[in-house]
Structure formats: structure tokens, C-alpha cells
Amino acid sequence: MSTIEQKALAYHRQGSAGKIAIEVTKSVGTQEDLALAYSPGVAAPCVEIQREPARAYEYTAKGNLVGVITNGSAVLGLGNIGALAGKPVMEGKVVLFKKFAGIDAFDIEIDETDPDKLVDIIAALHPTFGGINLEDIKAPECFYIERKLRERLAIPVFHDDQHGTAIVVGAGMINALQLSGREIGNVKIVCSGAGAAAMACLDLLLDLGAKRENIFVCDSKGVLSTRRQLDGEKAAWAQDTGATTLSQVMVGADVFLGVSGPGVLSPRDIEQMSKQPIVFTLANPEPELRPELVREAAPDAIIATGRSDYPNQINNALCFPYLFRAALDSGASTINQEMKRACVMALAEMARSDSRFGKDYVVPGLLDPRLLSGVTPKIAAAAYGSGVARKQLDELVYAEDLKDLAETLL
Numbered sequence: 517m518s519t520i521e522q523k524a525l526a527y528h529r530q531g532s533a534g535k536i537a538i539e540v541t542k543s544v545g546t547q548e549d550l551a552l553a554y555s556p557g558v559a560a561p562c563v564e565i566q567r568e569p570a571r572a573y574e575y576t577a578k579g580n581l582v583g584v585i586t587n588g589s590a591v592l593g594l595g596n597i598g599a600l601a602g603k604p605v606m607e608g609k610v611v612l613f614k615k616f617a618g619i620d621a622f623d624i625e626i627d628e629t630d631p632d633k634l635v636d637i638i639a640a641l642h643p644t645f646g647g648i649n650l651e652d653i654k655a656p657e658c659f660y661i662e663r664k665l666r667e668r669l670a671i672p673v674f675h676d677d678q679h680g681t682a683i684v685v686g687a688g689m690i691n692a693l694q695l696s697g698r699e700i701g702n703v704k705i706v707c708s709g710a711g712a713a714a715m716a717c718l719d720l721l722l723d724l725g726a727k728r729e730n731i732f733v734c735d736s737k738g739v740l741s742t743r744r745q746l747d748g749e750k751a752a753w754a755q756d757t758g759a760t761t762l763s764q765v766m767v768g769a770d771v772f773l774g775v776s777g778p779g780v781l782s783p784r785d786i787e788q789m790s791k792q793p794i795v796f797t798l799a800n801p802e803p804e805l806r807p808e809l810v811r812e813a814a815p816d817a818i819i820a821t822g823r824s825d826y827p828n829q830i831n832n833a834l835c836f837p838y839l840f841r842a843a844l845d846s847g848a849s850t851i852n853q854e855m856k857r858a859c860v861m862a863l864a865e866m867a868r869s870d871s872r873f874g875k876d877y878v879v880p881g882l883l884d885p886r887l888l889s890g891v892t893p894k895i896a897a898a899a900y901g902s903g904v905a906r907k908q909l910d911e912l913v914y915a916e917d918l919k920d921l922a923e924t925l926l
């Protein structure tokens with residue numbers, strides 16, 4: 517076992533097991549407090565909420581509470597390890613919600629793989645939450661589950677591995693392309709992985725101007741080509757090519773996007789890429805190829821991973837706390853394209869306006885204290901500008917900052 521693995525086990529075990537606990541926010545020191553917090557007083561907010569459900573946002577924790585929900589079917593790059601084994605990752609997401617954006621979150625691990633049953637279970641749980649962050653649910657089921665929940669629920673439902681990853685990849689890609697003097701419409705992109713993260717990242721890259729004919733996608737069986745029987749989301753990415761392996765399509769690629777699994781890429785594949793390649797090896801915890809090996813094969817490469825121990829951490833943790841902060845603050849009924857696009861641009865701009873901007877700094881670091889105040893208002897402005905915010909603008913603490921921003925989107 518490596519040193520980091522040993523340290524991680526000790527870290528999770530020490531003190532109270534795991535990484536989270538619950539805090540009480542009201543005083544409960546006297547009989548009178550008890551009579552308010554519990555019986556008989558607690559009946560009053562119940563009756564109010566029954567009369568007017570929106571009051572739950574005033575009288576309960578709902579408005580600042582997110583459900584981090586998984587069935588453990590695609591946990592990091594570890595695969596289908598099951599609901600319980602995924603719990604450390606979900607507790608980790610809860611920590612990030614709280615630390616980065618002051619959002620309370622419950623992790624919920626559901627032992628169910630049937631998509632319709634999962635939809636029913638999550639829908640039945642939704643009254644508890646102001647928003648739902650789906651996490652580490654495998655493709656293709658994740659697409660159906662998210663779509664059904666978004667149709668059924670009037671609170672934000674967001675599959676982090678799809679959209680969170682895409683947003684941060686989008687921000688990093690805009691900057692990496694600029695640094696290497698490339699136009700997105702001209703680059704050849706190879707994506708390893710055709711699952712939740714990959715499909716959303718590729719859609720976002722198209723949205724940013726990439727050309728579908730320049731994008732080659734591989735899954736565990738090789739290149740998505742018209743010679744294979746493909747259905748669902750994968751079919752849209754089939755290229756009319758005789759190439760079958762990742763190595764074959766890497767020749768002349770400008771960009772490699774890895775959202776698959778450990779070690780699928782070789783130094784030889786990197787050598788086959790164009791000059792100053794952009795190599796985002798984002799599989800967690802073990803990337804498609806370690807950065808030091810990428811660097812050896814292409815010294816001028818722009819490299820990113822999903823990990824905290826290398827420069828350029830492209831990880832959805834850079835956006836989901838702020839997206840949900842903005843959605844909850846504005847009372848948004850959903851997290852829409854406008855909000856996601858605003859987040860991409862805000863992250864990209866924040867990195868560009870930093871003196872560290874360069875090939876080892878294409879996105880801000882996860883611990884950058886500017887993120888909350890820099891990114892959140894721009895996303896909230898997009899919520900107001902696109903008409904999904906349900907709270908009065910004046911109720912926001914950063915309302916003044918938003919007025920001009922929101923108007924530009926109207």
C-alpha cells in the first residue's frame with residue numbers, strides 16, 4: 517500500500533469515523549427552547565408548511581441542503597463498487613459543499629441499480645432537499661435517471677460527473693487552447709471514455725465550437741466507429757473510420773481528454789500527438805497516464821489531472837459548490853445551460869486574470885479563496901437573466917453585484 521493510501525486510511529479513521537457530523541443551529545438549552553424546537557411548538561411550522569409548501573424554505577433547513585446521491589455504480593474510476601463502498605467519496609463531496617460554499621449536504625447511498633426504481637426512490641426523498649447532486653452513477657443509466665428526475669422535480673437536479681466535469685474541462689480547454697495558440701474549431705480531439713463525464717464534456721466542447729468530425733471517442737472496446745453496432749448516446753459519436761484502437765486515433769491529435777480509467781494511455785501515444793499537445797488525463801484516482809510520463813514524452817505538453825497532487829487540477833469540485841450556492845441563493849428551479857456557461861466563463865477568466873496563468877495554471881486551484889465570491893454571482897446572474905430564479909433579486913446578499921450582470925443576459 518502506498519504512503520498516501522496509508523495516510524488516507526488513518527485520516528478517515530482518526531477521531532470520529534468518517535468526515536462529517538451534524539450541527540444544531542438553534543438553542544435547545546431550556547424547557548422553553550425544547551417546547552419550541554420540538555413538541556408542542558414544532559407543530560406550528562408544520563401547519564404553515566402544509567398550508568404553503570414554499571414556507572419550508574423559511575422554517576426548515578431545506579433551502580441550504582443538498583442531497584449527494586449515488587448508487588455506487590461508477591465510483592471515481594474504481595467502477596461499480598456498490599453503494600456502501602462509495603460512501604467515502606460522497607462524504608467527501610459533502611465536505612466540499614460545506615467548506616467551499618457553506619452548503620449543508622447529506623450523502624445518500626442507495627442500494628439499487630434499476631433506473632426506474634432509483635428515480636422513484638430519489639423523487640420520494642426530494643422533499644428533504646433544496647437540490648440534488650447525483651454522483652458516480654454509471655452511463656448510460658445516468659442519462660435517463662437525470663432526465664426523469666429533472667422532469668419530475670422542481671428543484672435543481674444535477675449529475676456532477678456529467679455537467680460539473682464538462683464545465684471545468686470547458687474552462688481549462690479554453691485556456692489551454694489560447695496558451696497553445698489554437699482555435700477550437702481546428703483541433704483534433706481524442707476522448708478516452710464514452711460514459712457520463714465524456715458525453716457531457718464532448719457536448720460542451722461542441723458548444724464551444726469544436727467540430728464533431730474532428731472528435732474521436734473510444735470506449736472499453738475501442739474507437740466508436742460506424743462499423744460497430746452502437747446505440748444511445750454513443751451512436752452520435754461514431755466516426756466513419758477503419759481505426760479501431762486508441763493508439764491509432766492518437767496520431768496527430770491536438771487534444772487528449774481522458775475520462776475513462778487508469779493506464780489506458782502510453783507514452784508512445786503521446787509522442788504521436790501534434791506539437792505542444794493538450795493532455796487532460798482526468799480519471800480518478802489514477803489517471804490514464806501519469807503526468808511525469810506525459811511530460812517525458814512531450815516536454816511542452818499542457819497537462820491536467822483530476823488529482824490534488826499535480827498542477828492543473830481539473831475536477832468538478834471546482835464548480836459544483838458554486839453552482840449549487842448560486843442556485844439555492846436565487847431559488848433557481850433548475851441549473852440550466854446559461855448557468856453552466858456562466859460558470860465555464862467565470863472559471864476560465866479567473867485563471868486568465870491571475871499572474872500565474874500559464875501551462876501549469878489553466879484553471880484556479882480548488883482552494884482559491886476568490887472562487888466563492890468570484891464565480892457564484894455570475895452564475896446567479898445567469899439564473900436571473902434566464903428566468904429560472906424564483907427569489908426576488910433584492911433578497912440576495914450580493915444583489916447589487918448581480919443587477920448589471922443579470923441585465924446583460926436579459
Ligand SMILES: NC(=O)C1=CN([C@@H]2O[C@H](COP(=O)(O)OP(=O)(O)OC[C@H]3O[C@@H](n4cnc5c(N)ncnc54)[C@H](OP(=O)(O)O)[C@@H]3O)[C@@H](O)[C@H]2O)C=CC1
Nearest residue numbers: 590592593655710711712713735736775799800822831832
Ligand atoms: N476529474 C474529474 O472531475 C472527473 C473525473 N472522472 C473520471 O472519469 C472516469 C469515468 O467516469 P464516468 O464517466 O462517471 O464513468 P462511466 O462509468 O459513466 O463511464 C466510464 C467510461 O470509461 C470507459 N472505459 C472504461 N475502461 C476503459 C478503457 N480501458 N479504455 C477506454 N475506455 C474505457 C467505459 O467504456 P464502456 O462504455 O465500454 O463501458 C465508459 O465509457 C472515472 O475515472 C472518473 O474518476 C469523472 C468525473 C469527474
Ligand SMILES: CC(=O)C(=O)O
Nearest residue numbers: 592593677800831832
Ligand atoms: C471527481 C469525480 O467526481 C470523479 O472522479 O468521479
Ligand SMILES: [Mg+2]
Nearest residue numbers: 592651652677
Ligand atoms: Mg464523481
